[in-house]
Amino acid sequence: MKLKLYRFCKILGKFMYVKNNNYKFSISGFFLLLLFASYTMASINHEKNIKSPDVVIHLPWGSGGLYAGGVDPNESAGQGPMSFTINSYGEIFLLDQLNYRVLSFDGDGKFIHETPISNGIFEDIEVLDNGYILLLDRTNRSEVVVFDSYGRELNHWKLIGDGIEEGGLVTAMLWRSDGLWLEYDHEHSVHIVDSNLMPCRREIVKGRISLDTKKSIVASLYGSNSASIAVIDRNSKKTIIEEKVFFDHNLYRIIWLDWDVHGNVYWFFHLVDRDVETDFPIFEEDRAFIFKTDLTKIGGFSSPFVIVPREQFREFRVSPDGDIFQMAFTDEGIKILKWRWE
């Protein structure tokens, strides 16, 4: 950077002259300076978009207390906490299923409460404003179970039915103002229960239901280094707008798609380049894009915290007011990172 600045000043000097012992810019020098200022401002604006993440929660691997359950066994899949979520008050809930509990923290990461749960096979979590906890069991009993904040099981609903042929292919559990939706195979969303937690007619909408429930978004990989997105009106089922994003690396998978209350869309990707000979990754990072409702890009960032052999079902979440959280696993434990953007 210093070298670049030195070279720039050297070039700039060629466009200056001395008059009455004062340094003056020639016209071309003035324009060059203007260009440099514009470039600098643009860089600053870009940098302003995203700040470095804050580590809101850091729990070492372990059991009980402020530890997170994780296993990395032989001859089976490793596991860490499968999921986490943020409620409308900004509180963070961690599904620590291997320790048979849900941990809750305030927005600053201060521990609030521990809710015991009945078993360790849950993979996703949503928490309602009244404190009820919804947990997704995809493959064992294939149901959504609702607990109160004391860990008492209140109700459960089977996954299999219209729109859901197999519990293991449910790809997301989403709480919306009109109730609970389950996303199936990243293809469509199924309305399971209404806002009063009563089973309802299983409406099926294409793609992932939006936060305001008026739209849905269909996203998919598009070639080796791009992805497409289409916003669909829930009632008319017509496509409102479509967009594609392109990357300078190969796109391995779409990680997550979310909304905030302002209608901004958050889209997360896992980029991987592989060695031609060994096929092992030589470049790997997560990347996030933020769009306005009309899919105009307004921000983005890269994260080095990609998934590790300890499996997790959720990696990113967006709070209703637009804060971005990432659950990252390290050798020492788990970190809940909060990515801020302006």
Add this chain to the structure above:
Amino acid sequence: MKNYNLKFVFFEVLIVVSIVFPKFSFGAPDPMTRDEIICLARSGVGYSYWWCHAKWCRSGCSPDFSSCRAGSCSGSCSGSCLAPTCTHYGSYGADCSGFVAKVWQVPDPSPVSTNYHPYSTQDFYCYSIYWSTIPFSSLEKGDAMVRRDGCPGRRGHVLIYESGDSWGSIRHYEASGCSSGIVHHTHSLTTDFKCIRRDNIVSPCTPSLEVCDGEDNDCDGEIDEGGVCCTPSEEVCDGEDNDCDGEVDEGVVCLIGWNLVSSISSDINGDGMADLCARAARGIVCHLSTGSGFGGVINGPEISNASGWNQPIYFSTIQLVTGDNVCIPEDEVCDGIDNDCDGEVDEICNRNEDESEFVLENSDIAGVEDFTLETEYSERETDFDSKEYDSYESRLENNGGGVIEGGCGCVIR
């Protein structure tokens, strides 16, 4: 002593070769199709995780819990096979490597109900025994994905790949772990998995580009589909896709509904009114009934053919007899026609044979005006292309006597 050492070295070498290069020692596993692999994988779903074992029951591609109850597992599994750190209840289940070996039927075919655990993830990851490494981009259903923290390493996992979804998540079968057992689900997988393919996977059909050869080259169950046998030409009304665009008789070439013609009606466009058609060697020409007369000429297929258009069901209001002199024998009735095709007309009637004009009363056919053959023909002469019908002009039978003067016969229907 020297001989003993030589024998010992020989057997040592043989053992090492057998382990490191088993393909040379044992050959390939029995052939399996990808569908057979997935079928076996599906049959294990719902059984428990059982450390160092692989055994369950199936009914076709489904698990058979009525014969073999699913067990359960508690704890976190590690340690030796004889003294694991987890506890299993029941007699059925598998760990991840036992599951994959059973589903792949390696090294030998063995029923899923037979307990057999020949390999660990170390074998799948570190060696190519009955399988080979493939790139991630080449994965197909029935292949496996294996990871290991080294060779020999301490920890690993292996699973059966089924497909990727639209987000790039991976649908797979696996003996996931002690708490979850054998499952089929979609999950994100880390990029440190190595992709491996069982040897001797066969297909009843090896997919290739579909070509025009009477074979199902792309293995989709269809033969020569997708217009591979099509040579583009102008679309005409013949029930074929002449221009190879995947559509048959589209556009304006089939204005009239030929298929609506029945043996009892000459209503060829399905509007409820009898239409007037003539068939000749080089084509069929019709006039659609307007209700009070007939409209302009509509051309039909260029060439009549023996498979269809010569049959009575396709006869329309008028069939102009070709040089072949088509006649369908029927009982002779007194109607001015040679019904029995014996060359005589109304031989059962007392018809005056020198009658110069023969008038047909067609009032029983809705929408068709009464006309005389001679008049009708002359009226239509300008419509019927003279080039096409010249040869019949001189052969018209004008007097209704049943004898073709110069020789044309007309069938009235």
